[in-house]
Amino acid sequence: MKAVFLLILLIGLTTVSGGKKGKKDPCKETSKKMLKCLKKGYEPTILTEKDLEECSVKPKKMKKKETKRCIKREKEFSEGGCSPLCKEEEEQTDTPPAPPAPCTKKSVEECKNSQQVFPGGAMEPKFYDGISTFDGCVEKCRSVAGCVAFVYIPKVSRCYTKKADHGALSSEFVEGRISFSMAMSCLEECRDE
Numbered sequence: 001m002k003a004v005f006l007l008i009l010l011i012g013l014t015t016v017s018g019g020k021k022g023k024k025d026p027c028k029e030t031s032k033k034m035l036k037c038l039k040k041g042y043e044p045t046i047l048t049e050k051d052l053e054e055c056s057v058k059p060k061k062m063k064k065k066e067t068k069r070c071i072k073r074e075k076e077f078s079e080g081g082c083s084p085l086c087k088e089e090e091e092q093t094d095t096p097p098a099p100p101a102p103c104t105k106k107s108v109e110e111c112k113n114s115q116q117v118f119p120g121g122a123m124e125p126k127f128y129d130g131i132s133t134f135d136g137c138v139e140k141c142r143s144v145a146g147c148v149a150f151v152y153i154p155k156v157s158r159c160y161t162k163k164a165d166h167g168a169l170s171s172e173f174v175e176g177r178i179s180f181s182m183a184m185s186c187l188e189e190c191r192d193e
Contacts, residue, residue: 027082034077035085037070045071046078047085055085103190108138111186113169117151117179121166131159134180141184149183 038044041060044052062070077085112134123146131137134152137159141147149162155178172179 027077027080030073030077030080031082031085033073034070037066037073038085040066040070042067042070042074044074046074051078051082051084106186106189106191108135108182108187110191111182111189113181115172115179116169117172117181118149118162118169118183119167119173121149121162121164123147123161123163127158127160129156129158132157134182137180138182138184141182148185149181151179151181153177153179 038055038057041058041062043057043059123144128140131140131152134154137150137152140159141150141161144161146163147161148164149166151160151162152158153160169181169183
């Protein structure tokens with residue numbers, strides 16, 4: 001007896017939940033059909049300005065069969081109490097914006113300036129000796145609080161760290177000296193691809 005009752009209960013619940021799943025929104029289908037009519041050139045006779053909010057209706061000559069079909073659709077739409085047509089169309093046809101292009105950050109080599117320096121903006125201490133490579137100077141600047149740029153002099157293995165108030169990048173001013181420099185912010189820039 002309990003098994004029969006449970007079976008009946010299970011069938012009843014399945015029927016109730018199944019009815020909800022299969023139910024379609026009548027306005028969605030009616031609106032879709034009505035929009036097709038408007039695009040073909042149907043000039044509505046029943047619909048109000050509110051129903052046609054933001055629609056651009058351009059009447060065109062239509063075949064009798066199409067016109068009858070559109071009259072029927074207009075009647076279904078107006079009796080269905082559906083939301084304004086073109087506002088709904090905009091929502092349906094809006095496409096999400098394209099995702100931004102992936103950003104590949106610039107490398108140290110791409111940011112390296114040859115024979116150019118950042119004047120002024122010296123930090124304390126003004127420089128670090130014993131830095132044997134340009135990459136070593138990059139790492140030194142990363143490790144010093146407030147360092148935003150640097151100038152590297154390879155001949156003497158010296159790295160001049162610079163704070164934010166340094167001058168604009170300019171040509172090397174010591175005759176015969178070979179120098180390299182870099183603004184740390186360059187490493188955050190995207191490559192031009």
